[in-house]
Amino acid sequence: xxFSKVNMIGASALFLNSxxxxxxGAEEAGPDVLVNMSALAPSLWLAVxxxxxxxxxxxxxxxxxxxxxxxxxxxxxxxxxxxxxxLLDSAIDQHSIVSIADRDGNFIKVNxxxxxxxxxxxxxxxxxxISVLYDMAEDGTDMADVTGNADPQCSFSEVHHAxxxxxxxxxxxxxxxxxxxxxxxxxxxxxxxxxxxxHVQTVSLRSDITQKRTSEIQRQLTRMLDELQDExxxxxxxxxxxxxxxxxxxxxxxxxxxxVVGKTIADTSRGFSIPAFRQHVAPLMDxxxxxxxxxTRHEKGPVEVKTRIFTDPSxxxxxxxxxxxxSERKELQVVKMxxxxxxxxxxRTPLTSIKGALRLIQSGVAGKLxxxxxxxxxxxxxxxxxxxxxxxxxxxxxxxxANKAKFEMxxxxxxxxxxxxxxxxxxxxxxxxxxxxxxxVPGQPMISGNSDRxxxxxxxxxxxxxxxxxxxxxxxxxxxxxxxxxRVYVTDFGPGVPESARATIFDSFTQxxxxxxxxxxxTGLGLQICRKIVDLHDGRISFRSxxxxxxxxxxxLPKLSTPPDLVVVSTANQARSAQTGRSTxxxxxxxxx
Amino acid sequence: xxxxxxxxxxxxxxxxxxxxxxxxxVGGFELQQCASGxxxxxxxxxxxxxxxxxxxxxxxxxxxxxxHKLMEMPEFAATPAIFMTAKVxxxxxxxxxxxxxxxxxxxxxxxMELSQQITEAxxxxxxxA
Numbered sequence: 001x002x003f004s005k006v007n008m009i010g011a012s013a014l015f016l017n018s019x020x021x022x023x024x025g026a027e028e029a030g031p032d033v034l035v036n037m038s039a040l041a042p043s044l045w046l047a048v049x050x051x052x053x054x055x056x057x058x059x060x061x062x063x064x065x066x067x068x069x070x071x072x073x074x075x076x077x078x079x080x081x082x083x084x085x086x087l088l089d090s091a092i093d094q095h096s097i098v099s100i101a102d103r104d105g106n107f108i109k110v111n112x113x114x115x116x117x118x119x120x121x122x123x124x125x126x127x128x129x130i131s132v133l134y135d136m137a138e139d140g141t142d143m144a145d146v147t148g149n150a151d152p153q154c155s156f157s158e159v160h161h162a163x164x165x166x167x168x169x170x171x172x173x174x175x176x177x178x179x180x181x182x183x184x185x186x187x188x189x190x191x192x193x194x195x196x197x198x199h200v201q202t203v204s205l206r207s208d209i210t211q212k213r214t215s216e217i218q219r220q221l222t223r224m225l226d227e228l229q230d231e232x233x234x235x236x237x238x239x240x241x242x243x244x245x246x247x248x249x250x251x252x253x254x255x256x257x258x259x260v261v262g263k264t265i266a267d268t269s270r271g272f273s274i275p276a277f278r279q280h281v282a283p284l285m286d287x288x289x290x291x292x293x294x295x296t297r298h299e300k301g302p303v304e305v306k307t308r309i310f311t312d313p314s315x316x317x318x319x320x321x322x323x324x325x326x327s328e329r330k331e332l333q334v335v336k337m338x339x340x341x342x343x344x345x346x347x348r349t350p351l352t353s354i355k356g357a358l359r360l361i362q363s364g365v366a367g368k369l370x371x372x373x374x375x376x377x378x379x380x381x382x383x384x385x386x387x388x389x390x391x392x393x394x395x396x397x398x399x400x401x402a403n404k405a406k407f408e409m410x411x412x413x414x415x416x417x418x419x420x421x422x423x424x425x426x427x428x429x430x431x432x433x434x435x436x437x438x439x440x441v442p443g444q445p446m447i448s449g450n451s452d453r454x455x456x457x458x459x460x461x462x463x464x465x466x467x468x469x470x471x472x473x474x475x476x477x478x479x480x481x482x483x484x485x486x487r488v489y490v491t492d493f494g495p496g497v498p499e500s501a502r503a504t505i506f507d508s509f510t511q512x513x514x515x516x517x518x519x520x521x522x523t524g525l526g527l528q529i530c531r532k533i534v535d536l537h538d539g540r541i542s543f544r545s546x547x548x549x550x551x552x553x554x555x556x557l558p559k560l561s562t563p564p565d566l567v568v569v570s571t572a573n574q575a576r577s578a579q580t581g582r583s584t585x586x587x588x589x590x591x592x593x
Numbered sequence: 594x595x596x597x598x599x600x601x602x603x604x605x606x607x608x609x610x611x612x613x614x615x616x617x618x619v620g621g622f623e624l625q626q627c628a629s630g631x632x633x634x635x636x637x638x639x640x641x642x643x644x645x646x647x648x649x650x651x652x653x654x655x656x657x658x659x660x661h662k663l664m665e666m667p668e669f670a671a672t673p674a675i676f677m678t679a680k681v682x683x684x685x686x687x688x689x690x691x692x693x694x695x696x697x698x699x700x701x702x703x704x705m706e707l708s709q710q711i712t713e714a715x716x717x718x719x720x721x722a
Binding site: 345348349350351352353355356357359360363365366388 | 605607608610611612614615618619650679700701702703704705
């Protein structure tokens with residue numbers, strides 16, 4: 001039995017040798033071990049038979065003596081082995097993460113390294129299945145099997161199967177710590193069998209290779225990031241010191257990797273404003289947004305930058321900005337706009353014939369119509385009008401989206417402008433039985449604007465208001481003093497904007513059934529055009545609606561502080577289009593000035 | 594002098610038809626129509642129009658090119674022109690006005706109003722002269 005431990009080196013003894021019951025047949029293993037150990041103590045081994053031959057007295061005495069000597073030398077040997085084993089145990093215990101489990105894979109004991117590496121204590125684990133270290137789905141299947149992204153050799157059932165069938169399993173594993181983090185380990189798992197060949201215990205030796213693996217992953221990631229066309233900037237949240245730029249980011253700055261040292265993100269662009277940047281990332285800092293993005297200009301062209309915060313492996317908070325060159329996209333936008341303009345233009349030509357033909361038929365110059373025919377011609381005429389409006393709206397919108405529409409801004413008196421708006425749109429209001437009423441205007445509200453475009457906004461808002469008003473009601477328009485802005489408002493007393501439509505009301509092709517459930521005719525582009533126009537005036541458009549009571553659409557325009565007598569009011573042109581209704585674009589003749 | 598003879602040039606057959614109905618039936622003008630600038634250069638000397646009504650965008654020869662070619666002929670040097678276009682960019686239109694065009698009619702136009710619009714432009718031009 002004394003030598004059984006020797007037999008078990010590397011299998012199960014190690015740091016826990018005292019906990020193992022020695023098997024009954026262990027002594028038979030003794031001679032083997034002695035033979036094996038002869039290399040360790042050859043002189044001692046030779047001395048034993050020499051001693052016996054030299055004796056000439058009683059055989060029994062000799063035998064006794066020999067036995068005593070034998071026992072003595074064996075004890076010596078054993079002490080020596082014990083010492084060596086303890087040393088080995090201690091070395092392994094010091095170096096490795098060790099755990100011992102029973103044949104079913106339930107923990108018996110783990111060492112200190114294990115506790116440190118996995119964050120479990122011996123008490124936590126006693127009796128638990130070793131599978132807690134593995135990624136297990138809720139139904140108990142290995143995540144490795146399910147996801148297929150881990151080495152299949154690593155799965156709990158694979159290892160368990162290998163060990164149960166008497167094989168030593170060795171390989172890399174991705175396991176989980178108590179806190180859920182991944183830990184990469186190099187493992188050797190050895191089964192221990194009793195003399196009847198029963199699998200009694202399993203010993204696992206592991207070393208933590210997480211650091212090595214993560215630095216490898218990091219190297220790989222860096223390599224991948226370097227190959228990205230998008231530019232990647234990593235810099236510290238507090239100091240804005242750059243910690244990493246990928247290749248394309250370096251190229252933008254004309255830097256080498258060495259140049260980055262000591263640079264901050266503000267060095268990447270001449271026009272970089274730290275206060276503006278801090279304001280831009282404020283939603284990241286207070287956690288209200290996960291990512292912020294901005295379209296801006298760099299010395300080298302238009303760019304889009306998306307920025308987020310993340311914690312680097314060392315626990316430091318860093319900004320990650322991904323910058324994309326948008327010059328190509330901008331060019332595409334121009335091409336798209338040109339295409340749209342061309343398409344719209346191509347649509348206008350056939351529409352000219354359709355509308356012209358219908359108009360002539362309607363007028364009766366081509367012959368008298370029956371009432372039925374008249375009715376159908378009216379439908380066709382109405383819808384060709386609608387088609388034309390849509391073509392025009394798309395054209396205008398595309399122009400504004402491409403920022404091609406450069407407005408000529410003039411000093412404009414909003415009071416006169418509003419009076420014009422009322423007279424221009426009253427015809428449309430009359431058709432719907434709605435009266436436009438202008439509230440008293442405070443003083444001489446002056447702004448800088450393009451009155452043609454602003455008239456388009458007014459016409460849109462006023463025709464919407466009229467369309468949603470019950471017959472016989474008023475639509476009120478007016479101007480309010482709002483500190484730095486003049487607010488122009490259009491109020492109707494119709495059904496109002498339902499809650500569900502409020503978020504998207506200024507988007508393209510949004511048409512909604514009003515709070516009374518009825519949808520009105522229109523292109524669905526009107527309010528988006530309004531917003532674009534107001535935006536280009538540095539203004540803001542919005543609305544408030546109390547369903548069933550009143551709805552106000554309004555826009556705020558920055559005040560212009562100019563004496564009123566210097567103001568040129570240029571609205572003569574719009575008055576002429578009063579009879580044409582909705583669009584100020586519809587004046588058919590542009591006169592020579 | 595009242596406006597009588599109009600030379601209309603447009604490559605689109607349907608628009609020529611609408612315009613013809615509009616100017617002859619509604620306006621009572623004497624109208625000659627051509628499908629291209631090339632044709633117009635042949636027809637114009639025989640027809641001797643008082644006014645040119647030209648489509649801007651035409652293949653081969655644009656309305657503007659045609660106008661300049663006609664103005665090079667002494668007999669048409671002072672013949673006023675009105676342009677028709679489906680192009681809505683005002684910046685594109687203004688230079689025609691600067692060059693002396695009477696007016697620009699946007700397509701789609703209202704055939705019931707076209708004659709009236711042309712007459713107004715003509716009258717304003719005569720009064721200014």
